[in-house]
Amino acid sequence: MSGVRVLVGTRKGAFVLTSDAKRERWEIGGPHFAGWEIYHLKGSPADPNRLYASQSTGWFGQIIQRSSDGGASWEQVGNGFAYASVPGTHQWYDGTPHPWEFARVWHLEPSLTDPDTVYAGVEDAALFRTIDGGTTWHELAGLREHSSGASWQPGAGGMCLHTIVLDPSDAARMYVAISAAGAFRTDDGGTTWRPINRGLHSEGIPDPNAEVGHCVHRIAMHPSRPSVLFMQKHWDVMRSDDAGDSWREISGNLPSDFGFPIQVHAHEPDTIYVIPIKSDSEHFPPDGKLRVYRSRTGGNAWEALTNGLPQENCYVNVLRDAMAVDTLDSCGVYFGTTGGAVYVSADSGERWAPIVRDLPAVLSVEVQTLP
Amino acid sequence: MIRVVLPAHLRTLARVAGEVALHVDGPTTHRTVLDALEASYPMLRGTIRDHVTQRRRPFVRFFACGQDLSHEPPDTALPEAVTSGSEPLLIVGAMAGG
Numbered sequence: 140m141s142g143v144r145v146l147v148g149t150r151k152g153a154f155v156l157t158s159d160a161k162r163e164r165w166e167i168g169g170p171h172f173a174g175w176e177i178y179h180l181k182g183s184p185a186d187p188n189r190l191y192a193s194q195s196t197g198w199f200g201q202i203i204q205r206s207s208d209g210g211a212s213w214e215q216v217g218n219g220f221a222y223a224s225v226p227g228t229h230q231w232y233d234g235t236p237h238p239w240e241f242a243r244v245w246h247l248e249p250s251l252t253d254p255d256t257v258y259a260g261v262e263d264a265a266l267f268r269t270i271d272g273g274t275t276w277h278e279l280a281g282l283r284e285h286s287s288g289a290s291w292q293p294g295a296g297g298m299c300l301h302t303i304v305l306d307p308s309d310a311a312r313m314y315v316a317i318s319a320a321g322a323f324r325t326d327d328g329g330t331t332w333r334p335i336n337r338g339l340h341s342e343g344i345p346d347p348n349a350e351v352g353h354c355v356h357r358i359a360m361h362p363s364r365p366s367v368l369f370m371q372k373h374w375d376v377m378r379s380d381d382a383g384d385s386w387r388e389i390s391g392n393l394p395s396d397f398g399f400p401i402q403v404h405a406h407e408p409d410t411i412y413v414i415p416i417k418s419d420s421e422h423f424p425p426d427g428k429l430r431v432y433r434s435r436t437g438g439n440a441w442e443a444l445t446n447g448l449p450q451e452n453c454y455v456n457v458l459r460d461a462m463a464v465d466t467l468d469s470c471g472v473y474f475g476t477t478g479g480a481v482y483v484s485a486d487s488g489e490r491w492a493p494i495v496r497d498l499p500a501v502l503s504v505e506v507q508t509l510p
Numbered sequence: 511m512i513r514v515v516l517p518a519h520l521r522t523l524a525r526v527a528g529e530v531a532l533h534v535d536g537p538t539t540h541r542t543v544l545d546a547l548e549a550s551y552p553m554l555r556g557t558i559r560d561h562v563t564q565r566r567r568p569f570v571r572f573f574a575c576g577q578d579l580s581h582e583p584p585d586t587a588l589p590e591a592v593t594s595g596s597e598p599l600l601i602v603g604a605m606a607g608g
Contacts, residue, residue, distance in 0.1 A: 174519060198569040198603045199519055199557040215523065215553045221562045241562075 141510055143465050144209060145473055145494065146190065147481055148177035148503035153192055155210040156494050160467055162485040165494045171213065172204065179246050179460055179503040182209075186254035187507050191273060193244040193259070201243050203259075205273050216273030220244070220261060223278035229263065230292040239263045239283070246460060248303035252310075260300030264291060264317040266329065279329035282315065287334060287351045294318035294354050294373075301459055302355070307362045314368065314383060319354040322370070324383050335383030339372060357459045359401045361408035369411050369438070371401040371459070376413055378438050389438025394425045400462035404487060405470040409437035412464075412472060412488065414457045422477075423454035431472070433488050447491035448482065455480070460503035467508055475501025512543055513598035520558070520601070524551040529598055538593040540572060541584040558601060569604040 145156040152170030171177075172194045180192035188209045194202040201220060204213040226239030242262040250256035255272040265283045267276040282300075291298060302316035311328045314335070321336040339353045354373035361367065370377040370386065374397050377386040390396035395415040404410035411434050417425045424430060428451065431444040455478035465471035472488050475481040479498040484491045511531040516524060524530070532546040541564075548555045559566050564584070566572070571580040575589045575597050591597035 196519070197606075198517075198567065200560075200567055201556065202523065202553075218556045219561050 141467065141508065143467070143471060144182070144187075144507040144509055145463075145481065145483075146180045146182065146210070146503075146505040146507070147475055147498065147501055148179050148192070148460075149475075149479070149499035149501050150176055151499035153177040153180055153194075153210075154495070154498060156481065158494075162467075162471055162483055163492075167495055168210065171210070172202075175202070176243075177502065178243060179505075180204075181247050181249055181505045182507045183249040183254040183257075184251050185249070187509060189249070189254040189272075191247045191249060191257055193247055195243040201241075203244070203247075203273050217269070217275050220259070220267055220276050221278075222265060222283070223280040224284065226263075226283070228289060229298060230290055232293065236289070239265075241265075242297060245299045245301045246303055248305060251305055251307055258303050258305075258313075260303050260315060262297045262299035263293075264298045264300040264320065266300055266303070266315060268329070281325075281330050282323060282332045285323070285332050285334070287320070291317065291320040291351060302358050304358050304360050304368075306360075306365045308365050312365075312382075314358055314360075316355040316358050316370075318356070319373075320351045321353040322355050322358060322383055335379075336386075337384065338379075338386035339377065340375070341372070342374065356399045357401050359403045359411070361403040364408045367408065367437075369401050369403060371398050371413055373397065373419060376401065376438065389434070391434070391439035391441055393432055393441050394430075398457075399459040400457055400474065402462050402464050402472065404472075405464050405466040406468075407435070407470075407487075410435045410487070411438065412462065413441075414462065414474065416456060422456040427451055427453050429453040429455065429476075431474070431484075431488055431491075444484070444488040444491070446489060447484075453478075458502055460505075461501050463504050463506040465506045465508045471506065473504050473506050475504040477501065511595050512538060512546070512592060513595055514543065514547060515598045515600045516554075517601060517603040519603065520554055523553050523557065526551075531595075537585075538588045539585050540566075540579070540582065540588065543588065543599060544584075569606060571602045571604055573600040573602060574598070 142159045147154040152173045154169035175194045183189040190206040192204040228236035231237035246260040248258040259267040266279045304314040306312035323332045356371045359369045366382045368379045376390045378389045402412045429448045432441040455476035462474040472484045477500040481494045
């Protein structure tokens with residue numbers, strides 16, 4: 140019988156939530172790596188039992204864990220994230236040059252075809268890859284060495300590469316996003332990169348044609364239509380129909396166009412989800428109401444989804460990696476909050492219920508659809 | 511043998527319950543002890559000192575014989591009591607919030 144496995148990274152460990160396809164009764168596994176920050180964990184599309192987890196603390200640095208049995212057991216693999224060349228400097232908050240320094244892995248993106256190949260997005264912003272199941276990591280240095288690199292600046296959360304999107308129709312093409320440099324695309328497997336930020340407009344950047352400097356929070360793609368991208372920017376929800384060459388705003392009637400995650404329905408490429416947040420200085424939902432907004436028209440026209448979600452006194456945030464969709468016939472939508480709740484809707488967002496309410500602050504949510 | 515006490519999170523990674531005992535060739539310094547520790551427990555590489563710079567991570571401290579040795583250069587000899595094994599080298603995660 141088919142089912143789902145939800146992988147939850149939190150401030151104090153990882154949790155694995157499992158259910159059958161009804162998604163009504165859940166088993167909660169964990170905490171794994173108790174006490175450590177788990178920025179992200181994700182399974183291999185090519186082998187669902189192969190999982191990778193980014194485990195870190197400010198005390199003891201970065202660890203990578205790998206599971207070959209769906210999260211029942213884990214083994215520590217390599218953590219040697221060394222920049223491929225003398226890293227040089229990027230801009231610091233005050234505009235002065237600042238040395239590139241590795242801090243942590245924000246996001247792990249397993250290959251679509253090979254369980255031993257994984258991409259890692261790190262802070263300070265760079266992209267690494269392993270082809271041996273995490274034993275060794277090598278930087279794809281063409282990104283960091285882009286001519287704009289010296290002008291990249293950190294966002295409030297650090298200068299992190301937090302989004303990696305692989306094109307299922309073209310193994311040489313992928314997208315990344317960096318706060319606060321913007322979005323980039325490679326068409327040659329990561330050797331060279333180009334900024335893809337045309338059409339983005341950000342408060343505080345006076346040049347409307349600025350090549351970099353935008354605080355992109357998240358990019359989503361439907362695998363059946365890989366040239367169409369959806370973006371939640373710091374402010375503004377955006378869409379590109381030409382693989383990022385140009386962007387247009389689709390915020391429409393959202394109560395706030397600030398937010399972090401964005402997702403696409405598993406079976407409807409024009410159905411997208413965001414979670415509006417009041418502002419960049421008030422990281423909680425408008426009016427204390429936790430609402431997912433859905434557009435079934437590829438943007439601009441949005442409807443609030445509230446059934447089963449707290450509609451008063453709710454002041455949590457939902458971080459960029461903390462929303463996911465499953466691929467069951469009735470698409471499931473999941474998200475986790477900084478208040479430690481993980482919510483599920485088994486019917487594309489019509490009705491919601493908490494899977495668990497009181498985990499540590501949720502940093503990431505991924506879901507695997509199991510046969 | 512050199513005795514080393516690890517903080518709880520690193521004992522978990524290394525899968526040890528108490529002190530670890532290490533054989534160190536040559537002079538007993540921070541560097542040689544950490545080299546021996548990482549050789550015996552490779553899962554600790556990068557957790558106490560940075561992979562590339564080999565500098566002590568900022569929130570990791572070294573104590574022995576009632577002294578804070580954290581700021582000693584890595585090639586400074588450790589106290590004789592540590593070298594003889596009568597006192598352990600304490601590797602400590604700094605007390606900080608979170």
